[in-house]
Every structure is written in structure tokens, then in C-alpha cells.
Amino acid sequence: MDRIDGGAEASIYECDIFGVKALAKVREPKRYRVKILDDELRKTRTRREAKVLALLMLKNVPVPAVLAVGEYVIFMEKLEGVLLRDADKGKEFYEKVGNVVRDMHNAGVAHGDMTTANIIAVGNTPYVIDLGLAEITVSVEEKALDILLMKRSLGESLYAKFLSGYSDRNINYKTVMNRLFDIEKRGRYQVRTLQ
Amino acid sequence: MAVLGIESSAHTFGVGVVERGRILANEKSMYRITNKGMIPAEVAEFHIANAAGTIERALSVSKLHIEDITGVGYTRGPGLGPCLQVGQLSAKTMAMKLNVPIVPVNHGLAHVEITKHVAGLKDPLGLYVSGGNSQILKFDSAAHRYSVLGETFDIGIGNMLDAFGRALGLEHAWGSEIEKLAMRGRYIQLPYTVKGMDFAFTGLLTKAKGLVKSEKREDLCFSVQETSFAMLCEATERALLLSKSKELCVCGGVAQNSRLAEMLGIMADEHGIRFARAPNEYNSDNGAMIALVAEKMLSKGLEVPLDRCDFEQRYRIDEAVFNG
Numbered sequence: 001m002d003r004i005d006g007g008a009e010a011s012i013y014e015c016d017i018f019g020v021k022a023l024a025k026v027r028e029p030k031r032y033r034v035k036i037l038d039d040e041l042r043k044t045r046t047r048r049e050a051k052v053l054a055l056l057m058l059k060n061v062p063v064p065a066v067l068a069v070g071e072y073v074i075f076m077e078k079l080e081g082v083l084l085r086d087a088d089k090g091k092e093f094y095e096k097v098g099n100v101v102r103d104m105h106n107a108g109v110a111h112g113d114m115t116t117a118n119i120i121a122v123g124n125t126p127y128v129i130d131l132g133l134a135e136i137t138v139s140v141e142e143k144a145l146d147i148l149l150m151k152r153s154l155g156e157s158l159y160a161k162f163l164s165g166y167s168d169r170n171i172n173y174k175t176v177m178n179r180l181f182d183i184e185k186r187g188r189y190q191v192r193t194l195q
Numbered sequence: 196m197a198v199l200g201i202e203s204s205a206h207t208f209g210v211g212v213v214e215r216g217r218i219l220a221n222e223k224s225m226y227r228i229t230n231k232g233m234i235p236a237e238v239a240e241f242h243i244a245n246a247a248g249t250i251e252r253a254l255s256v257s258k259l260h261i262e263d264i265t266g267v268g269y270t271r272g273p274g275l276g277p278c279l280q281v282g283q284l285s286a287k288t289m290a291m292k293l294n295v296p297i298v299p300v301n302h303g304l305a306h307v308e309i310t311k312h313v314a315g316l317k318d319p320l321g322l323y324v325s326g327g328n329s330q331i332l333k334f335d336s337a338a339h340r341y342s343v344l345g346e347t348f349d350i351g352i353g354n355m356l357d358a359f360g361r362a363l364g365l366e367h368a369w370g371s372e373i374e375k376l377a378m379r380g381r382y383i384q385l386p387y388t389v390k391g392m393d394f395a396f397t398g399l400l401t402k403a404k405g406l407v408k409s410e411k412r413e414d415l416c417f418s419v420q421e422t423s424f425a426m427l428c429e430a431t432e433r434a435l436l437l438s439k440s441k442e443l444c445v446c447g448g449v450a451q452n453s454r455l456a457e458m459l460g461i462m463a464d465e466h467g468i469r470f471a472r473a474p475n476e477y478n479s480d481n482g483a484m485i486a487l488v489a490e491k492m493l494s495k496g497l498e499v500p501l502d503r504c505d506f507e508q509r510y511r512i513d514e515a516v517f518n519g
Contacts, residue, residue, distance in 0.1 A: 008433040030432075031465065032458040033425040113391065133391065161315050 009045075009132045014078065017067050021078045024074060025049075025132075028072075042072045045132065050074050052109055052134045058184075059107035062127040079129070081122035085153075089121055094158045098165020099125045101146065104128060106172060110135050110142030115153040144179035149182075197259055198266040198493060199250070199289065200486025203282030204274025204302050205326065206233055208242045211483030212264075213490050216312065219257035221476060221483035224249045228367045232357075239277035245260035246285045253329075253482065261268035264293055266498075268489020271299030272325065272510030279506040287504055296498035299505070300488045301515035302480075303328055303447075304341060308491070309484035310446040314471035320344075322431050322459065326353035329427070331392055331434045332512060341512045344434040345392025352423055353449050355396040359419055362404045363412055373416045374452050380417025383410060387422055394426045394436045424455045428462050433464060442469045450478040459504035492517065 001013035001024060013024040027042040029035075050069040053076070057063055065077040083089075084097065104111065111118065112133030119188060122126045135142060148167070149160050167173045197219065202209035206226040212219040224245035226238045254261055269286035272279055283299075289295035307321040321332040321341075328353045331345040350358075353370065357473060360369025384407070386398035403419050435443060443463045445456060450472050463470035492498075495518040 008429065008436050030425075030428075030462070032428050032461040034382050034421050035388070037384070037421060037425060040384065041387065 015075070017075055020067075022067055022075050023064070023078045024073055024075050026073045038173055046070075046072055046074060048133065048136075049131050052131045054133075055136065056104060056107055056109060056128070059103065061103045061109075062106055062122075062125050063131070064127065079120050079122050081119055081120040082125065084119040084121055084126065084128060085116040087121045091158065091161050093121065093124070093126065093166075094154070094161035095165035096124070098162040099168065100126050100128060100165075101150070101162075102166045102168070102170045102173075105143045105146070105176070106138050106170070110136065110137050111141065111146050112142070114146035114149045116150075117153075131160060139176055140172075140179045141183070143176050144183055147176060147180050148183060196265050197257070197263050198484045198486050198490040199253065199264045200268040200484070200489050201246075201282040201286045202270045202298070202302070202305075202480050202482045202485045203242050203246075203252075203278050204270045204272065204450075205278060205480060206238055207480040208245050208249050208281070209480055209482035209485070210249045210485035211481060212253050212257040212259060213371075213483065213486035214257075216487070216490070218483045219259070220251050220253040222253040222256060222479050223479075223481060227514045230361055232361075232367070233261060233275070234277040234379075235277045237277065239281050242278055246281060247331060249313070250285070250289075261293065264295060266295050266489060266493045267293075267297045268300050268483055268485050268492070269297070270302045270305070271503075271505070273302060274506075274508065276365070276506070276508045279508065283504065283506045287501060290504075296493055297501060297504055298489050298492045298498050300485050300492070301510055301512050301517075302485075303304070303330065303332070303512045304517060305484035305488045306446040306478075306514050307332055307341070307444070307518065308488050309477045309481075310444045310471065310473040312487055313473045313477060314444060316442045316444055316469070316471055318440070319442035319444045319471070320431070320435050320438055322427060322443070322445045322450075323351050324427065324445065324455070324476040325451035326357065328447065329353075329396075329449075330512065331396070331431055333434070333438050333440065334517075339516050339518055341515070341517070343511075343513050344438065345394070345430045348390075348395040349397045350400075352396060353424065353447075355400050356449070357420070358445055359364045359400055359403050359415075362407050370449060370452060373420065374454065376413050376416040376418075377420045377454065378413075380411070380413040380415070382421060383414050383418040385418050385422045387426060389429050391428050392430045392437075394430050396423060396426075399423060409432075415425035420452070420454055424452075424458050427455070428458050431459065432462050432466075433465075435468065440468065442471070444470070445472045446478055448479055451475050488517070 005012040329347040
């Protein structure tokens with residue numbers, strides 16, 4: 001297995017499963033914390049992420065397919081596409097991104113790190129990736145934070161397109177947007193991005 | 196060319212003297228905290244009683260006369276209003292009397308800066324952990340200020356440790372008492388709250404306080420430390436990779452905890468990053484750090500007219516203009 005990427009949370013390896021190109025997302029041990037806590041965190045987070053991915057797949061939200069799950073590893077389909085951040089997509093595509101985030105939220109999932117670096121354009125379909133911080137939750141706050149992050153990572157006109165996709169036939173649109181307004185007013189959550 | 200700095204944001208009235216980056220004196224008078232905690236007005240009274248004496252001591256240790264002071268700095272905030280006010284008034288009086296420039300300094304910024312200075316770091320990611328604050332900081336040279344990459348959603352880690360120590364019936368200083376007891380403890384699972392580069396401590400505190408009667412003190416101290424420090428490490432690690440920093444430092448009162456330093460050291464080591472912390476006298480509140488930053492700011496022409504030298508209890512580090 002070749003390590004192709006990795007952050008603080010997990011390492012990503014490329015591998016072959018049943019002759020199919022796949023990714024292994026491994027939550028490696030952290031030596032700085034006591035083993036019992038380390039094992040517990042890595043296990044629950046792996047389990048939670050796998051559960052989120054499976055749930056979204058069942059609800060027809062485009063996410064990489066889970067192929068196998070171990071205690072500290074998720075094997076998933078390797079998507080052939082371009083990160084939205086680096087992709088040259090027309091404005092209309094962002095409406096689709098809005099649809100996908102809407103469906104994810106209405107499936108009961110908040111992403112936790114919803115930026116253009118965590119969406120892959122596969123052909124003409126936006127896939128949501130890196131659900132390591134995602135939660136299955138009824139919290140409006142978490143969903144509003146996703147929208148806030150998108151707002152910050154998109155320009156004004158792309159954000160408008162995104163919102164038109166997000167609001168389309170979305171019964172929860174008003175609730176989320178009202179909370180977003182509150183959060184921005186509150187100012188405690190300053191969205192901090194580097195780059 | 197010597198700058199005198201006054202720190203009085205909490206229980207310490209500190210006076211430091213710095214000359215071209217050399218620390219000539221770092222004197223402190225510390226209010227004795229009881230289990231009641233800190234009553235701001237009482238601490239301020241203590242500062243008033245000790246201000247002149249501490250300034251005199253700092254001058255005598257630095258072997259300077261008051262006329263040798265060419266600039267004054269003081270802590271503008273964050274901190275307790277009545278306490279800040281004593282430092283502010285002392286500094287303004289000195290500046291007026293000596294007719295020298297004066298500059299207000301951000302307390303957290305001074306903690307990071309003195310750590311950089313004594314450890315010889317260039318551009319570190321800073322984890323600033325004290326009673327009221329817990330922040331992950333990085334200097335943004337384009338914006339001339341520090342940016343906050345992550346911080347606590349509720350209380351500072353020091354306040355959490357103090358409150359837990361009081362619930363256990365320990366005496367001040369709770370942090371170091373907890374550290375001692377933790378050496379003989381075993382792990383009990385406690386709430387762990389990290390969101391990206393931010394974290395929260397009240398869930399952990401409530402749970403730990405609820406276990407005081409049923410669990411061993413040593414185990415609880417160990418588990419509170421291990422859980423909260425792991426949270427800080429995880430958030431810091433994320434910030435480290437995102438900001439691509441080559442150096443890491445920890446500063447502030449809780450930075451005196453050896454287990455926290457050990458954990459951060461292990462984490463930094465895995466990424467091949469240099470980790471440092473300053474000696475304890477600079478991690479607890481002190482005047483030298485204020486003098487050091489004030490000297491830098493004055494040399495960059497950041498002096499402030501006397502009538503605009505105020506204090507601000509909630510002075511955020513990302514509001515403080517600094518040219519490094």
C-alpha cells in the first residue's frame with residue numbers, strides 16, 4: 001500500500017481490492033495519548049465515519065462506496081475526479097453541489113468540514129468526501145456551520161448558485177438559514193481558514 | 196534605552212525591565228488565592244498596595260535608576276478589570292512623570308512572544324493555555340497580528356483544572372496538585388470534545404466533578420489531565436499540519452505542566468517539528484514579557500498617546516496590531 005495523503009486525523013493509502021482501485025483510510029495510533037483513550041477514539045471515529053458513509057449511500061447522496069471496514073480502517077472506492085477547489089466547473093455545477101448538501105443534511109448528516117476541498121467533481125456529479133468529522137445529528141447548528149463554511153469558501157455568485165440548489169424543495173431551508181444568521185451575528189464562531 | 200513593563204491582569208503584579216531584548220529584571224508580587232477564588236476588588240487592592248514596591252524592586256535588580264527608563268508598557272487585557280486598571284494607572288503615571296512613550300500590550304501575545312524570545316524560535320505555532328484562555332495561535336505577518344486558529348468554546352483549561360481541583364478539596368495551586376496526584380492514576384473514560392481545531396471543557400468538568408465521591412482522586416486527576424491534554428494535542432496537531440509550521444511552542448500558566456509538554460513534544464517529534472517552552476517564570480504571569488513586547492512595539496513606533504491608554508477586559512489577541 002502506498003501512502004498518498006494524510007492529515008492529523010488519518011492516513012490515506014492506495015490499494016487494490018478485488019482488482020478495483022481503492023483507498024484505505026487508516027486512523028493511525030497517536031503515541032502522545034494513553035492507549036486506552038487512543039484505541040477508543042480511533043475505533044469510535046472509524047465506526048462513525050463508516051456508518052455515515054453507509055447511511056448517505058442508502059439515501060442516494062453521492063459519497064465513495066465503502067468496500068470494507070476494519071477496527072481502525074475504512075476501505076473505500078477511489079473516485080476518479082477533481083477536487084471542486086481545483087476544478088473548472090460552470091456555475092450550474094454549484095447548484096448541484098447545493099442539492100447534494102441539502103440531501104446530506106436531510107439524511108441527518110452534518111459534514112463538519114464542508115469546504116470545496118471536500119467535494120470531488122466526478123464527471124458532472126459532485127461527491128462529498130472526507131466525512132471524518134461528520135455526525136449523524138438533528139442539530140441545526142451543525143448544519144448551519146456547514147453552510148457557513150461553504151459561504152466562506154465560495155465567492156458571492158457561486159454561493160448564490162449553491163444556495164439556490166440548497167433551498168430547492170428543502171423543507172429545512174428556513175430553519176438552517178435563520179440559525180446561520182444567528183451564528184454570524186454571534187461572532188463567537190469565527191470561521192478560520194488558512195490558504 | 197530600557198523599557199519597563201507592568202503586568203496586572205490577574206493575581207500577579209509583575210514588573211519587568213528589558214534593554215535591547217535583554218531581560219534585566221522580572222519581579223513579581225503574588226496575591227494569595229484561597230478556595231474562594233479571586234475577588235477582583237480584593238486583588239486590585241493587593242496590587243495597589245504592592246505596585247510601588249514591585250517597581251522599586253525591579254529597578255534595583257536591574258541596577259537602573261528610574262531616569263534610565265525610556266519607555267513603559269502595560270497589559271491592556273484580557274484580564275480582570277479592577278486588576279488591569281492598577282497596572283494601567285501605574286504605567287501611565289510613570290510615563291507622564293518621566294515623559295517617556297507608553298504602549299498597551301496584549302497579555303496572550305506577550306506570552307507567545309517571550310517564549311519565542313527565550314527559546315529562540317522564529318515563527319512557531321503557539322498553544323497558549325492559561326486560566327481564562329486556551330488558544331492556538333499563529334502570527335500573520337501580512338495582517339500584522341496573530342490569528343486564532345482554534346480556541347476553547349467555553350472555559351480556559353486552567354479554569355477547568357482549578358474548578359476540578361476545588362471540587363476534590365485540594366488547595367491552591369490546584370494545577371500542580373492535580374499533576375502530582377495524576378502520577379499514580381489509572382485511566383477512566385471522560386467526555387472528549389474536539390471540533391476541528393476548537394475544543395470545549397465543561398462537559399469533561401461536569402462529569403469529573405460527578406465522579407469525585409465514587410472514584411479515586413489519583414485516577415480522576417490522571418484522567419482529567421490525559422483527556423483534556425489529548426484534546427489540546429489533537430487540535431494543535433491539526434493546526435500544525437494546516438499551517439505548515441516548522442516550530443511549536445506552549446505558553447501560559449498551564450504550560451508549566453510537564454505531562455502536557457511531554458505529550459506535545461511526542462506529537463511534534465512525529466512530524467519532525469521543533470518543540471519548545473519557556474522556563475516557568477515566564478509561563479506564569481510576569482512583567483518581563485510585557486516589557487519585551489513593549490520595547491519591540493516602541494521601536495516600531497507603535498506608541499499610544501496617554502489619553503488613549505485604556506484597558507479592555509476582553510481584549511482579543513487577534514485585535515492586537517503587532518509588527519514583530
